[in-house]
Amino acid sequence: MSEAHAAHDDHHGQLPGTIGHVSPWQTLVKVLVTLLILTVITVGIAQIDLGRLNVVGAIGVACIKASVVTLWFMHLRYDKRFNFFILIGSFALVAWMIGYILFDTMLYQHNVQDYKRDRQAPATP
C-alpha cells in the first residue's frame, strides 16, 4: 500500500546522485507507530499470567520489534546483502551461545541439587 507513496516521495524528494535509499518520512512514522503498538502489546501480555508462555511471548514480541527496527530504521531492506548476513550471523552466534549454555547448565542442575542435599545431610542426621 505504501509502495506507490514511497515511489512518489522518492521521485520528488531524492536529490540526483544521492548514495543509498531515502526513507519517506511517512514510512518512518508508521514504523514508530508499529513499535509503540507492539510495546503496548508486550506490556499487556505481561499483565496476564501465562506461566512459561510469558517469557516466550515477551521474547517473541521483542524479536518482531528488533526486526522492524533493523529492516526499516536501519535500512537493512535496502542495504547490501552482506551487511544483512553480518547481523544474521551475529544473531545466530548469540542464539547458539545462550541455547548451548542453558542446555548445559540445566543438564547438570540435578548434580548441584544432590550436592546441596548431601552437604545438608550430616548436619541433620
Next chain:
Amino acid sequence: MSTGVAEHDTKHETLPARPPELAMHFDNMHQQFHSGKLGMWLFLGQELLFFCGLFTAYAVYRGNHQEMFHYAHYFLDTKMGAANTVVLLVSSLTAAWSVRCAMLEQRKGLLITLALTFLCAGAFMVVKYFEYAHKLHIGAVWGGGFHVQTADLPPELLAKYPEMTGEKLKDMGVGSFFAVYFCMTGLHGLHVLVGMGLYIWLFIRALKGHFNRRWYGAVDNVALYWHIVDIIWIFLFPLLYLIG
C-alpha cells in the same frame, strides 16, 4: 621537452575532479560510503556478541533461580521502564529522520533531529538516574551488598507475600539478580552516554555545514549505532521489567 609538458597538462585535465570530502585511500564516494558502513556493521555485530555474554548470564541465573527473579521483578518500576522504552523508540525515529535530512541536504531539519535525538537520550538517562538512585537508597544493590529493610520492600511484593522480609530475600540471593540488572542496564546506559557524545559531535559538524547527499556516512553510522542501543533495550525491558 615541450611536448612532454603538453602531455602532462592534458593528462591533468582529463582527471575527474576529486571531491574534497573523498579521503585519499578511496576511489570514489560510493566506495568510501560503503566501506564505512561495512565497518560499522562489523562493529555492531560484535556489539551484539558483547551484550550476549550478559544475556547468557541472565538466562542461566533465571533458568536456575526462577523464584529469585520473581521476587526481584517487584523492585523494578514498569512505568519507568515503559516510559524509557517510548523515549528510546521516539529517539530512534528522530535518528532515522536525521539520516533522511542529511541525504536530502535539509540542514535545519538535520540540526533539529540531531538535537531531538540527543534530548531523548538525555531524558532516558534522567529516568535511569531516578531508578538507580532509588535502588541505591533502599539498598537494592548487587551481590552480598543487598541489604533492603523489610519496611523498604515494594508494596506490591508485601501485598502478595506478607511474610516476606528483607533478610529472606538476601539469603535467597536476590543480590545476584541486581548484579545482573546493574551490569546489563549499566552497560546499556554507558552506550547511551556514548551515543549522546556522538550526537553532540554530529551536531557541531552539521553546524559547520558538513554532510551532503554523498557524504553523510557519519550521520548514518551513528544512527545505526543508536538503533542497536535501542534494540538492546527492546530486549532488556521485557526481560527485566515485565516477566516475573
